[in-house]
Each structure stands twice: as C-alpha cells, then as structure tokens.
Amino acid sequence: MKDFLIRLVWRIFSGILMVLAVASLTFFLVRMMPGDPVNAQYNQLIMQGMTPVQAENQVKVMYGFIPKEPVGQQFVNYILNLLHFDFGQSISYEGVSVSHIIVSAAPWTLVLVFTGLIASFLIGVLAGVIAAIKRSSPFGTSLTVSGSLLHGIPQFVMGLLLAYLFTTLWPLLPFGAPYDSSIDPGFNWPFISSLFSHAVLPVFTYALSSYGGWLLTMKSSVITVLGDDFILASEIRGLKASTRVGYIAHNAILPLFTLFTLSIGFMFGGSVFIENIFDYPGLGNLLLKSIDTRDYPLMSGAFLLITIAVILSNIITDFLYSIVDPRIRR
C-alpha cells in the first residue's frame, strides 16, 4: 500500500513535469512561429491607435506575457499563469478567456465522443470475440469483413455518407447544428429531444468508424489467446462453454484496455472531421477555428488540454492495468 502511494505520487509528479515541458515547448513554438504572432499582434494594436502601454497590457492579457520583456521573464510569467489555470485570452473572441471558451466547448465533444467510444468499444469487442470464435463460419467471416470495411472508410466519408442517407435520401434526422436554434435552450423536453436527435448522426459516425478497429484488434487478440495452453486445459477439464468464453475474453481484452483508456485521453482533441461536418461546437471545431484565425492563445490552450488529458489517462491506465492484470502487480 505504501509502495502504491509512493508510485502514485511519483507518477503524478512526473505527469506535472511532462505537462510543464509540453507547455514550455508550445510557448517557444508560438514565439518562433514565422511572423511572430505575439509581436504581430502588438504591432497591429499599435496600428489600431493604441499607446504602447495599452498595447502591451492587451498582449499581456491575451498571451500571458509581454513581448518587450526578456524571454526568460515572459516564460516565467506564462508558466505562473498556467499554474493558476490562466491560459490567457482569445484573440478571435475578443476579451473572452481561453479557459472559458474551452470549458464551454468541452461538453459537446465529450458527450459526442464518449458515447461513440463506449458504443463502438462494447459492440466492437463483442463482435471481435464472435468473429474469432466463429472465424471459419460464414457469420464470423462476414463480421470480420464488416470490421475491415468500416475500418477502411475515413471518418469524413462516413460522416458525409450518413448525412446524405439520413438527411437527404431519407430525411429522418436533422443535419448540422447541435440543436434546433428555434427552441429555447433549457431543461425542457423539446430542447432535450432536439439535442438528442442532432447528436444521433455524429455519434453514429464516430461509433461506426471506430467499431472496425476494435473488432479487428479484439479478434486477433482472441485468436492469440485461443492458442494458449490453458484454454486447451480448460476444455480438457470440461469447463462450461460460458466459463471458457469468460476466460478467453478476460485474457484477450487486456491489450485493448490500454488502447481504450488512451482513446479517452485523446477524446479531448475532439473529433475534427465529424464536428466540422455536423457543425458541432466541440473542441475539434474550436481547434480548427483557432488555427484558421491564428488565435494562438486558444490554440496553445487547446493543445495543452489534450496533453494534460493524455498524460492523465496514461497514469490512470497504468494504475488500472495493475488491477486488471495480476502479473503487473508489484
């Protein structure tokens, strides 16, 4: 238990170090960008008629550091602000803090990607087990083929295809926008059902395009486990089929576990194509927009969020893994 705590503290500590390292990298990258966005912004403000002091203050608010200060000092300020979760202010949404923008975009992405991820994982893994066990039957083969096909279709093609099928050919579902703008947002039934029906296509697109990957990975993992001696032993000992399938699934899912928890981390990058096609105001769209408008504070804020999420999910994965696999415990 004591070892466990020491390990936990150490992992969190090194996680924070990693986040700071990435933040520093982003800081210097932004400063080294061709045309130095910070300086460009400063010059632009001056040209808009601000006094140097005003312009300086404005830039400081936006980026968290002042271009005229020595780089070392700027860097220290930037990091200090970060430690207060202050990512500066957005350029394109003037005067709005980056953290506020990110926090309001995050739920859209999280609901979209999380639902899609869970659905595709559960269905893909189940289908993978069946595809492996019945791999010499037509049913198993067709499952595998379905996986390979869906896996091969790029996300944006899948999105456009679904959008065409269900909004144009059979207009069953709404297209674009997160909800019907004629409805007042709030905790009322029409709004909730509008939210729901607008989410169906993006979620399905995500789920369908990641299903194949889960299926194929699970299938090959199950086939590997099927060749293990203990599976033969469990057959020779006359264990029930359900028990044996449980043994197989438990052992086969371990390698997917890491992939799954990492996907949860990457979820914070949003799903650029899907959010773009369906005009969903999530993190992916935000990232795209920040690049479009050269909104550097927003961009580095969004990247930092992805970094933190991935590093955190990595730590959590490590710890959960040592719970699900007794061989890792120390």
Place this chain on the structure above:
Amino acid sequence: MTNASSANMENVIEEKNQDMAISARNINVVYSTPTGQIPAVRNVDIDLPKGSITGIIGESGSGKSTLIMAIMNAVTKPGKIESGSVILDGKEDMLKLSTEQQRKIRGKKIGFVFQAAQNSLNPLRRVGQQILDLGRSHDVKDLRALIKYAKELLMRLGLDADRVLASYQHELSGGMRQRVGIMFALVLNADIVFLDESTTALDMLSQASVLEIIRELQKEKKLTIALVSHDIGVIADLSERIEIFYAGEIVEEGKTDDVLANPQHPYTRGLIRAIPKISGDIDSAEPLKGASPDYKTYQQPGCLFYDRCPIRTDECLKKRPDLTHIGKSHKVACFRVGVHD
C-alpha cells in the same frame, strides 16, 4: 482340441472378463501440415483395465500425447481423428457422444494432466477461484467440501495448500504448477486419470514422492491410470502393463514384468539398453542408433523400425508386422521374434 488352442481360449476369456475402463480401437490421427499429412497415430488398439496403471513409453514425437488426447477426443488442430472408437466402461463411445456429454465426462470422469501442465491455469485467476470454476462447471453442490478436498490433495502432494489456493499461476514454480495440475485432475474424483509426463519438472525426490502419492491414491480409489513417461524406471516401478510406442504404433505390449524381463521387439531392447544404470558403468548405456522416423518413413511399405533394426531381413522391407500374441498377454509387432542381436 489341442493344449495350445485351449490355452489360447483361456487368454481370450481372461481378457474379456477383465472390465476395461477404456477400450480404444483402430485409432488413427493425422496432422495436416504444409509439408504433408503426418499420420501421428496409426491403427492403435489400447485397453486400460479398470483399476490398473498402464505405462506408455516411446521416443519423443512417437505420438503418445496425440494418442491420449485422441482418447479424450481433444486432438488439437491441425490434427484430426480419422477413425476409431473409444469405449468407456464397455458402454458409450467417447468419439460419438455429443459435445455436452463429452464435456461432462472430461474433468469429472476422466482427469487429465497434460504435458504442458505448467501452463494449464488461467493467468488472471487465483488457483482457488479456478477450482470453484471447475466445481461449478460440473455442478458440484458442496463447493466448500471441494476446496477442502483440493487442500488435502495439495498437502499430500507436498504443497502449502493455503498459499497455493491464493496464488496466481505466475507466483508458482514449474514443479508446483505440475502438482497443481495433478490436483485438478483428481479433485473431482475422476476414476480414470491420464498423466502425460507430469513429473518432468520435479527433482528426483519430489518426483518419487509425487509418484508414491499417485500410487497410494490409485490403491485407495481403485483409479485407472495411464501414465506417459520417458522414464522406463518410473513405468517399471508403477505400472502393471506397459505399451511400447514407436512411430505412431504400438510395437510391444504386455504385463510390465513380462515385457521388461523378456523384451521381444528390438526397439524395446534398445530402449532398455539405453538406460544408464546408476550403479553400473555409464558407458554400458547404449544410445539407439539412427534417426527417429520422419513422415517419409511412414510411406514405405515395410517395418517402420527397419532403418534402425539390428536384426532386420529383407522380408521386413516388404510388409509391416502386426501386433501378435506371443504369450498370455504379451504382444509384439515383429517378424523376428526370438532372434537376438
């Protein structure tokens, strides 16, 4: 009626009278590999008399494991049982039962410790949990009693029962795992037990004590045991009957004492001569000359042992000898019985 033929009649009657726990006939197993069909077991008849220990010995690769897996109808891909029948207790044919009926027999009526017993446990579950899984699969009502019996067996096998039950496979040594495998084969009170080189990972002393315990349990419960081993000493010590396996066929069988005292097949003689005797001179142990048969050997019409045989004649090249009686229950597959090298 002559004397000889009445003696023969007696033999037949005696064989019929003794109940067979397992009576396998005409077993053929083929592995389909990219290099060709490997007929790993050919036309084998084998009987396991109730309440006795039968030893099976033969070169590595001669098909011993394949044969006993075939008796369980558990030959693994790319292997296939081409023909044969395995009659249990003179009643049903294991190879014709439904999957569910076979499942109920495996583990419950027939315990099996297979050669890879060191990796026979689910790495993600504790030994104790896996005993419970086994019990539940075979509808054992009193799981507490099952665990108690498992502990008793583990203790008799020289293990710290509580520790083993709480362990995962990776926390046990190779020899411990083998003994856990033996416990799994016995814990449901199977009356037929197969042991495929189940003591190879043990040191001499542990091996002797495990074998001693198997002998004790066999006496207590009147178990029918088939024991595969490379160690002719172990077989001589434990088994009443011996089956000598060569290249997928039985070349000699009979009461262990008869066969070892009066070996007839040149392979059996070679096998006995190849044992270094601890007390004797190590140089007196003679290795068998020549290579093990490969799959080309099987295609030739003559005796499979021809290439290595010290007493071969041209006749041996034309036909394969059948297993024939030369004594009460002593059978040999050789045209040159009685000729010594």
